Amino acid sequence: MKKKATITDIARALNITPSAVSKALNGHPRISKKTRDAVEAMAAKLNYRPNHLASGLRKGQSGLLGMLVPATEIKAYAAAINGAEAEAEAAGYNVIIAQSRDEYQKELKVFESMNRTQVEGLIVCMASTTTRFEHFDKWEKEGPPLVLFDRIFERGKRHMSVLDDYLASYVATEHLIEQGCTRLAHLSGPLHIPTYENRMRAFKDRLKRYGFEEKAEWMPTSALTIEDGRAFMEGCFERGEIPDGIFASSDYAAFGAMRVLQEKGLKVPEEVAMVGFGNEQFGAFIQPGLSTIDPESEAMGRLAARLLIQQIRMKSSEIPSYRRRILKPKLIVRESSRRNVHT
Amino acid sequence: MKKKATITDIARALNITPSAVSKALNGHPRISKKTRDAVEAMAAKLNYRPNHLASGLRKGQSGLLGMLVPATEIKAYAAAINGAEAEAEAAGYNVIIAQSRDEYQKELKVFESMNRTQVEGLIVCMASTTTRFEHFDKWEKEGPPLVLFDRIFERGKRHMSVLDDYLASYVATEHLIEQGCTRLAHLSGPLHIPTYENRMRAFKDRLKRYGFEEKAEWMPTSALTIEDGRAFMEGCFERGEIPDGIFASSDYAAFGAMRVLQEKGLKVPEEVAMVGFGNEQFGAFIQPGLSTIDPESEAMGRLAARLLIQQIRMKSSEIPSYRRRILKPKLIVRESSRRNVHT
DNA sequence: TGTTTTTGTTCAAACGTTTGAACACTTTTG
DNA sequence: CAAAAGTGTTCAAACGTTTGAACAAAAACA
Numbered sequence: 196m197k198k199k200a201t202i203t204d205i206a207r208a209l210n211i212t213p214s215a216v217s218k219a220l221n222g223h224p225r226i227s228k229k230t231r232d233a234v235e236a237m238a239a240k241l242n243y244r245p246n247h248l249a250s251g252l253r254k255g256q257s258g259l260l261g262m263l264v265p266a267t268e269i270k271a272y273a274a275a276i277n278g279a280e281a282e283a284e285a286a287g288y289n290v291i292i293a294q295s296r297d298e299y300q301k302e303l304k305v306f307e308s309m310n311r312t313q314v315e316g317l318i319v320c321m322a323s324t325t326t327r328f329e330h331f332d333k334w335e336k337e338g339p340p341l342v343l344f345d346r347i348f349e350r351g352k353r354h355m356s357v358l359d360d361y362l363a364s365y366v367a368t369e370h371l372i373e374q375g376c377t378r379l380a381h382l383s384g385p386l387h388i389p390t391y392e393n394r395m396r397a398f399k400d401r402l403k404r405y406g407f408e409e410k411a412e413w414m415p416t417s418a419l420t421i422e423d424g425r426a427f428m429e430g431c432f433e434r435g436e437i438p439d440g441i442f443a444s445s446d447y448a449a450f451g452a453m454r455v456l457q458e459k460g461l462k463v464p465e466e467v468a469m470v471g472f473g474n475e476q477f478g479a480f481i482q483p484g485l486s487t488i489d490p491e492s493e494a495m496g497r498l499a500a501r502l503l504i505q506q507i508r509m510k511s512s513e514i515p516s517y518r519r520r521i522l523k524p525k526l527i528v529r530e531s532s533r534r535n536v537h538t
Numbered sequence: 539m540k541k542k543a544t545i546t547d548i549a550r551a552l553n554i555t556p557s558a559v560s561k562a563l564n565g566h567p568r569i570s571k572k573t574r575d576a577v578e579a580m581a582a583k584l585n586y587r588p589n590h591l592a593s594g595l596r597k598g599q600s601g602l603l604g605m606l607v608p609a610t611e612i613k614a615y616a617a618a619i620n621g622a623e624a625e626a627e628a629a630g631y632n633v634i635i636a637q638s639r640d641e642y643q644k645e646l647k648v649f650e651s652m653n654r655t656q657v658e659g660l661i662v663c664m665a666s667t668t669t670r671f672e673h674f675d676k677w678e679k680e681g682p683p684l685v686l687f688d689r690i691f692e693r694g695k696r697h698m699s700v701l702d703d704y705l706a707s708y709v710a711t712e713h714l715i716e717q718g719c720t721r722l723a724h725l726s727g728p729l730h731i732p733t734y735e736n737r738m739r740a741f742k743d744r745l746k747r748y749g750f751e752e753k754a755e756w757m758p759t760s761a762l763t764i765e766d767g768r769a770f771m772e773g774c775f776e777r778g779e780i781p782d783g784i785f786a787s788s789d790y791a792a793f794g795a796m797r798v799l800q801e802k803g804l805k806v807p808e809e810v811a812m813v814g815f816g817n818e819q820f821g822a823f824i825q826p827g828l829s830t831i832d833p834e835s836e837a838m839g840r841l842a843a844r845l846l847i848q849q850i851r852m853k854s855s856e857i858p859s860y861r862r863r864i865l866k867p868k869l870i871v872r873e874s875s876r877r878n879v880h881t
Numbered sequence: 882t883g884t885t886t887t888t889g890t891t892c893a894a895a896c897g898t899t900t901g902a903a904c905a906c907t908t909t910t911g
Numbered sequence: 912c913a914a915a916a917g918t919g920t921t922c923a924a925a926c927g928t929t930t931g932a933a934c935a936a937a938a939a940c941a
Contacts, residue, residue, distance in 0.1 A: 211921085212920075214920085214923095215919085218919095224918095227918080230919080249926090252926045253926050255926070
């Protein structure tokens with residue numbers, strides 16, 4: 196591991212000043228083609244690599260974006276990371292990933308650490324347990340730009356990239372109704388997160404529109420794990436009331452419920468139709484294949500990054516009035532909800 | 539977005555020099571408790587955050603580790619990232635993730651970009667298409683420490699963290715044999731990667747040990763996608779020769795093969811037993827549940843990071859003779875290979 | 882009391898780069 | 912031909928922090 200070549204080394208070798216080298220390398224208009232070529236040749240020869248720390252310090256930018264997600268192994272977030280990374284790379288940024296594991300405390304720590312690391316912007320999907328928002332306010336006052344994605348909160352106007360959750364739920368519910376379902380259930384996440392609140396609202400609106408019954412026991416909120424899905428379904432059997440269509444706000448919960456149905460000998464989709472949310476990988480592998488909403492996460496990550504970079508570039512040019520990017524969800528119909536095959 | 543407080547601001551407010559502040563903050567022994575307390579109080583009051591770029595520049599370290607994986611959505615790599623990140627965080631490092639998408643060209647570009655970003659070390663799982671290693675040699679000559687994980691190559695001695703692939707394959711094959719299989723197939727990846735070569739070797743060794751036949755058509759190499767698994771199985775049906783036990787080096791390939799078997803009406807595991815590799819999420823969801831090898835990826839990532847950080851800390855203290863960490867695989871038996879339920 | 886040791890702080894340089902101002906020279910313009 | 916404009920380079924300061932050397936004052940020793 197030798198010491199790296201610096202701009203000064205190049206300058207010395209060419210008998211010019213470091214600043215000339217810097218300008219040549221950065222395409223300053225006043226540098227002659229001759230020296231520019233010479234510098235480039237020498238840079239290649241010495242295997243020069245610019246020192247990001249130094250230039251970052253001087254220019255007051257780190258070239259780093261932070262991204263906070265609940266967990267990287269969840270497909271939607273992995274995809275969002277990919278999207279954001281692609282966008283960031285194109286703009287010359289690197290992305291630092293951190294996970295909150297859906298814990299508020301961990302989220303706070305990540306904010307701290309990101310601040311220290313001098314990221315130039317932060318992309319955040321808040322933890323499901325986050326109900327206080329002081330750290331966002333504080334960040335907004337002192338920190339670089341911040342963009343929310345996926346899960347958001349409405350207090351204050353912020354830049355964000357989200358799915359049209361109302362529409363997603365609308366589409367999923369309509370789909371179930373089209374398949375002939377009339378006794379509908381919706382498994383929801385915590386309603387303080389607008390994401391889930393919007394989905395619930397659309398669900399209820401559809402029921403009302405068609406005059407279907409709205410049963411509280413069929414609209415439980417939970418963390419939407421497999422176990423939560425199982426528990427819901429078992430509860431239904433205990434009470435002896437089984438819905439004929441279920442829209443779960445997570446593929447995991449849908450899967451849990453579906454397995455219980457199968458264990459009890461009910462047929463999916465004939466007796467109960469199911470739609471999940473998230474387009475998790477396993478949904479295509481299980482039987483019956485799980486219908487689901489694809490949240491277009493990659494696009495979401497991409498847009499979040501784009502929004503963030505725009506904001507960074509704007510510098511301090513006035514309060515850049517918040518923007519949101521709203522994505523259209525995509526319904527993926529598989530066997531778990533396809534009834535009228537012959538129409 | 540106000541200007542951040544610097545060490546100099548603290549100094550001015552306290553009427554001391556910046557260097558005193560720096561020393562106080564870093565616990566220099568010669569600083570009095572009184573000023574240390576005052577500095578800390580003022581730092582908190584001004585909401586001071588150290589500038590990593592500046593200290594990094596001065597100390598010649600960026601506090602950044604690079605990690606290159608084929609793809610983040612593959613469970614094994616997501617887990618490895620988690621492991622590495624946890625270890626890195628404990629040591630005060632941040633991790634920059636990059637993906638090669640299993641493309642050699644992309645891998646080269648990532649090496650470039652990591653070098654530029656001044657990472658202090660690099661953790662790499664090479665792309666499956668990488669067959670030239672000059673960039674590794676070059677990095678080793680000029681760059682900071684590098685640790686390989688998962689996929690490795692044997693040229694030259696390097697620090698690495700890997701699974702004991704021979705043992706993994708040994709265990710999987712023995713398991714199939716225990717279940718009564720005698721006509722065994724193994725779906726392998728490209729054999730120039732030692733990972734797959736080792737698994738193949740163990741597989742063949744087992745066959746030899748038990749005197750089972752070794753059929754070339756039953757040991758194909760491929761990219762191990764679902765389609766590859768399907769293609770293999772369909773080939774078997776065309777030739778009219780069906781193995782009674784299959785060990786695939788990927789859960790995806792195993793799944794593809796299994797679906798064809800089910801479509802043709804063969805029972806898994808009764809007629810054909812199956813073991814996959816990777817412990818992908820879907821394996822626990824499909825029916826029958828897919829037996830698999832858990833590669834202990836999180837531990838692998840953790841160890842890789844630990845190895846790397848050790849090496850960084852060692853500085854230039856002599857050629858630190860390479861080390862490897864070899865992990866024991868874990869066989870997860872699910873229904874796809876469990877035959878003698880009554881023993 | 883004078884000398885040595887210890888303690889707490891300041892000084893100054895350095896890390897590698899960028900950038901506006903300054904300068905010298907050449908070319909264009911009136 | 913003098914003034915103005917343009918070109919190519921150097922100068923010097925700056926970004927925020929760290930760190931060994933230097934220094935002054937206080938404490939310990941003789």
